[in-house]
Amino acid sequence: xxxxxxxxxxxGFSWRRESFGGILFHFEGSKPDPRLTFVESAxxxxxxxxxxxxxxxxxxxxxxxxxxxxEGQCGAMKDFFNTLxxxxxxxxx
Amino acid sequence: xxxNKKIGGIIKSGGLSAPITVTWELTNRCNLRCRHCLSxxxxxxxxxxxxxxxxxxxxxxxxxxxxxxxxHFGGGxxxxxxxxxxxxxxxxxxxxxxxxxxxxxxxLDDRRIGELETLGGVYLQLSLDGGTExxxxxxxxxxxxxxxxxxxxxxxxxxxxRTINFVYCRSNAHELDDVLQLAGKFDATLxxxxxxxxxxxxxxxxxxxxxxxxxxxLHEWLGAHxxxxxxxxxxxxxxxxxxxxxxxxxxxxxKLTCLITPGGDVYxxxxxxxxxxxxxxxxxESFLAIWRxxxxxxxVFRAGTEGPCGSCVAHETCGGGCPAVKYAVAGRLDIPDPDxxxxxxxxxxxxxxxxxISDRSSQTLTMG
Numbered sequence: 047x048x049x050x051x052x053x054x055x056x057x058g059f060s061w062r063r064e065s066f067g068g069i070l071f072h073f074e075g076s077k078p079d080p081r082l083t084f085v086e087s088a089x090x091x092x093x094x095x096x097x098x099x100x101x102x103x104x105x106x107x108x109x110x111x112x113x114x115x116x117e118g119q120c121g122a123m124k125d126f127f128n129t130l131x132x133x134x135x136x137x138x139x
Numbered sequence: 140x141x142x143n144k145k146i147g148g149i150i151k152s153g154g155l156s157a158p159i160t161v162t163w164e165l166t167n168r169c170n171l172r173c174r175h176c177l178s179x180x181x182x183x184x185x186x187x188x189x190x191x192x193x194x195x196x197x198x199x200x201x202x203x204x205x206x207x208x209x210x211h212f213g214g215g216x217x218x219x220x221x222x223x224x225x226x227x228x229x230x231x232x233x234x235x236x237x238x239x240x241x242x243x244x245x246x247l248d249d250r251r252i253g254e255l256e257t258l259g260g261v262y263l264q265l266s267l268d269g270g271t272e273x274x275x276x277x278x279x280x281x282x283x284x285x286x287x288x289x290x291x292x293x294x295x296x297x298x299x300x301r302t303i304n305f306v307y308c309r310s311n312a313h314e315l316d317d318v319l320q321l322a323g324k325f326d327a328t329l330x331x332x333x334x335x336x337x338x339x340x341x342x343x344x345x346x347x348x349x350x351x352x353x354x355x356x357l358h359e360w361l362g363a364h365x366x367x368x369x370x371x372x373x374x375x376x377x378x379x380x381x382x383x384x385x386x387x388x389x390x391x392x393x394k395l396t397c398l399i400t401p402g403g404d405v406y407x408x409x410x411x412x413x414x415x416x417x418x419x420x421x422x423x424e425s426f427l428a429i430w431r432x433x434x435x436x437x438x439v440f441r442a443g444t445e446g447p448c449g450s451c452v453a454h455e456t457c458g459g460g461c462p463a464v465k466y467a468v469a470g471r472l473d474i475p476d477p478d479x480x481x482x483x484x485x486x487x488x489x490x491x492x493x494x495x496i497s498d499r500s501s502q503t504l505t506m507g
Contacts, residue, residue: 062206071208073237078302
């Protein structure tokens with residue numbers, strides 16, 4: 047993760063909101079079956095929507111301050127983005 | 140994010156705002172007449188009343204607006220539908236990211252393959268119900284095997300992702316290794332489903348359905364070949380092993396997916412096309428209204444499992460089997476899946492035995 051970069055959803059990925067948060071859908075184009083990721087938090091989906099607009103580090107820092115996230119919540123937020131970046135679902139712009 | 144085992148609860152408790160994928164049987168017309176066709180398609184099928192291209196485009200727009208991630212076109216043979224490529228391009232311009240096409244493969248010439256490749260984001264499922272010419276053609280008709288092999292050869296020059304779809308029947312059960320070898324030869328993934336009593340498959344179900352021994356052997360075979368896809372077809376076999384088969388452990392009908400027929404009727408899945416399971420019609424109602432408000436969808440298909448399956452010791456691993464097969468065989472849902480291989484005395488056991496489910500913490504699932 048490069049906190050100074052903005053990120054966008056990679057080709058083949060799409061997402062939508064659900065009552066429990068949201069779903070990421072991934073058709074990578076080299077395997078026949080798409081994959082689904084269920085995201086339990088509407089808050090994380092809100093942040094995901096912002097990744098193209100501001101550097102990821104700034105988004106996480108501001109979210110931590112504005113929503114008074116504790117250490118565990120900050121860790122979960124960071125893990126969420128790290129996972130998406132490792133899976134190349136989120137790529138630098 | 141949710142671990143796998145919670146996802147069923149999420150979907151059952153609230154329901155999704157829209158399906159993940161929609162299966163759309165565009166036409167009942169087909170240039171083949173396979174013995175087990177789930178939709179009773181044929182060259183002479185009556186296509187009066189089928190959605191025309193303008194109506195189909197409007198439906199595609201509704202699906203895209205609803206957030207449906209994937210449309211899975213089938214039939215009949217979708218390539219005989221007039222304006223099929225125009226509809227595919229319309230889906231793409233509407234923002235549909237992933238398009239799957241189930242085809243018998245016999246019409247896949249170089250021009251069509253080229254158009255699909257240009258379109259992008261498409262994957263193909265080619266039906267091949269045998270690893271040998273005799274095994275396949277006994278089910279799908281003379282000459283079919285060679286046509287599909289020719290299509291697979293043509294596809295080798297393309298980057299289009301493809302699967303070979305194999306319907307596991309009594310007569311071709313011994314050809315699994317052969318068809319897997321063919322899949323490898325043509326850079327295709329093998330997808331195995333079981334014969335279900337739908338369409339013309341209903342008439343031959345009792346004589347062509349896999350035997351219990353074949354189903355048990357299949358479970359072992361699938362365990363030894365984790366790259367083979369099964370969809371949600373064999374989850375009723377999960378209690379046999381220490382590790383569930385890939386994919387979801389419950390029926391996705393009306394929860395993750397649904398079916399649109401050539402005439403615009405909406406059903407929970409392709410195998411539940413009976414009047415009492417018809418959730419609505421797209422000429423009269425919007426897609427989302429049907430998905431969210433239909434009594435059929437919100438009733439038995441999103442409720443807990445009825446009957447003995449609900450209290451069976453294996454319920455957590457198999458989800459109660461396939462409602463469509465139950466209904467087709469017995470006209471009711473409160474019976475065990477007719478293909479259940481669990482001994483009766485175990486089905487009736489108390490829930491003292493820990494369920495044989497692996498604690499898969501992966502948050503991402505393959506929709507195999």
